[in-house]
Amino acid sequence: MAPLTHFLAAATLASLGAAMPTALDNVKVGSTTLNQVRNTNYTFNGAVSVYKTYLKFGAAIPEHLQTAVDNTGLLSKRTSGSVATSPIDSSDDAYSIPVSIGTPAQVLNLDLDTGSSDLWVFSSLTTASEVNGQNIYTPSKSSTSKLVSGATWKVKYGDESTSSGVVYTDKVTVGGITASSQAVEVAKTVSASFTSNSDIDGLIGMGFDSLNSAKPSAVPTFFDNIIGNLDSPVFTADLKHNKAGSYDFGVIDSSKYTGSLTYVAVDTDPGYWKFTSSGYGIGSAAFKSTSVVGIADTGTTLLYLDTAIVKAYYATVSGASNSATYGGWVFKCSATLPNFVFGVGSAKITIPGSYINYSPVTTGSSTCFGGLQDSTDIGINIFGDVALKAAFVVFDGSDTPRLGWASK
Numbered sequence: 097m098a099p100l101t102h103f104l105a106a107a108t109l110a111s112l113g114a115a116m117p118t119a120l121d122n123v124k125v126g127s128t129t130l131n132q133v134r135n136t137n138y139t140f141n142g143a144v145s146v147y148k149t150y151l152k153f154g155a156a157i158p159e160h161l162q163t164a165v166d167n168t169g170l171l172s173k174r175t176s177g178s179v180a181t182s183p184i185d186s187s188d189d190a191y192s193i194p195v196s197i198g199t200p201a202q203v204l205n206l207d208l209d210t211g212s213s214d215l216w217v218f219s220s221l222t223t224a225s226e227v228n229g230q231n232i233y234t235p236s237k238s239s240t241s242k243l244v245s246g247a248t249w250k251v252k253y254g255d256e257s258t259s260s261g262v263v264y265t266d267k268v269t270v271g272g273i274t275a276s277s278q279a280v281e282v283a284k285t286v287s288a289s290f291t292s293n294s295d296i297d298g299l300i301g302m303g304f305d306s307l308n309s310a311k312p313s314a315v316p317t318f319f320d321n322i323i324g325n326l327d328s329p330v331f332t333a334d335l336k337h338n339k340a341g342s343y344d345f346g347v348i349d350s351s352k353y354t355g356s357l358t359y360v361a362v363d364t365d366p367g368y369w370k371f372t373s374s375g376y377g378i379g380s381a382a383f384k385s386t387s388v389v390g391i392a393d394t395g396t397t398l399l400y401l402d403t404a405i406v407k408a409y410y411a412t413v414s415g416a417s418n419s420a421t422y423g424g425w426v427f428k429c430s431a432t433l434p435n436f437v438f439g440v441g442s443a444k445i446t447i448p449g450s451y452i453n454y455s456p457v458t459t460g461s462s463t464c465f466g467g468l469q470d471s472t473d474i475g476i477n478i479f480g481d482v483a484l485k486a487a488f489v490v491f492d493g494s495d496t497p498r499l500g501w502a503s504k
């Protein structure tokens with residue numbers, strides 16, 4: 097049929113007196129249909145759509161729109177970063193990182209805590225008698241601080257310590273990575289254990305948002321705010337005994353561990369990095385394959401496990417006892433403690449016995465407190481710093497959260 101169609105078209109044009117350009121000679125007249133194909137990779141985002149319209153017509157971008165677009169992470173370039181983390185004392189009681197807040201930057205040393213989800217700080221609003229040498233955040237000195245009207249928070253930790261206050265948003269930078277409008281929970285009051293430790297100016301929670309205490313609605317963690325901008329939706333922990341380690345964001349640095357990473361699923365209910373260890377070994381004894389559910393918690397100092405495991409461990413330490421006086425398992429500081437191995441899938445992480453010879457019960461005492469304690473009264477097993485500093489740990493916040501473990 098094409099030739100006939102071709103002929104008719106030429107005839108029509110001729111009848112109209114149109115010059116017959118030779119180009120028509122090779123034009124195939126006909127019809128075709130281009131079916132639209134949905135781009136399944138594209139997700140509409142309102143803020144980005146409005147932002148692009150503003151750009152198209154040269155309109156100034158309002159700050160609220162810039163913040164909304166920043167927080168989508170959809171437009172900004174991917175990034176990664178690293179921050180050194182240091183034990184606050186010779187016992188590795190906690191690990192702090194420098195965090196820049198506001199404009200100009202106010203730098204506070206915060207306890208990065210995967211076992212909670214509030215970023216809270218000592219501040220100019222904290223009851224003066226409860227501040228004892230800590231660095232404070234003063235919102236009124238930051239040109240980018242904004243009060244979140246009506247928002248309050250109150251957090252309570254496993255050891256009954258507490259803090260509470262009001263909420264601002266401000267620019268927060270960790271390891272070179274910035275959340276342009278991070279909720280900063282400003283303390284109006286803190287409990288004695290926080291007041292007594294001038295090495296910690298607050299916490300930066302890296303648990304899941306469901307644990308956040310802000311009212312009337314929860315606020316996103318720093319990790320949640322930056323995850324969209326990261327090359328990879330992860331942060332890693334490389335804690336060390338009595339020396340600086342690091343937290344990395346958006347990258348897995350294979351120079352920081354030996355062998356390979358073994359990944360294990362995370363149950364995000366109720367909001368911890370909760371996983372199942374595949375068993376344990378004490379010293380040179382045979383490894384016992386058994387499921388041990390616990391949380392990876394950088395904000396907890398020690399390792400807390402089931403009674404049976406703890407009893408079996410200290411049965412190998414002559415003179416060890418579970419002391420009501422000292423509130424846990426103690427032994428002579430001169431004791432040599434066996435290593436403790438815990439399983440992650442088919443991999444094994446070995447905690448040196450020296451990490452479990454944690455510290456004298458009081459300065460100068462010859463009685464030492466164990467780095468492994470009973471979790472019964474807590475209600476959940478906690479792989480705290482004593483365990484974490486024996487490993488390199490990947491906290492993978494992808495759509496299927498998981499933990500990666502490696503020796504180092």
Ligand SMILES: Cc1noc(C)c1CN(C)Cc1cc2n(n1)CCN(c1cc(N)ncn1)C2
Binds near residue numbers: 395
């Ligand atoms: C810790 C710690 N231990 O000895 C010292 C000193 C410190 C540091 N210190 C006074 C600052 C601090 C930070 C926390 N606490 N105290 C107690 C309750 N915390 C947690 C976090 C969590 N994930 N789970 C349970 N509680 C966090």
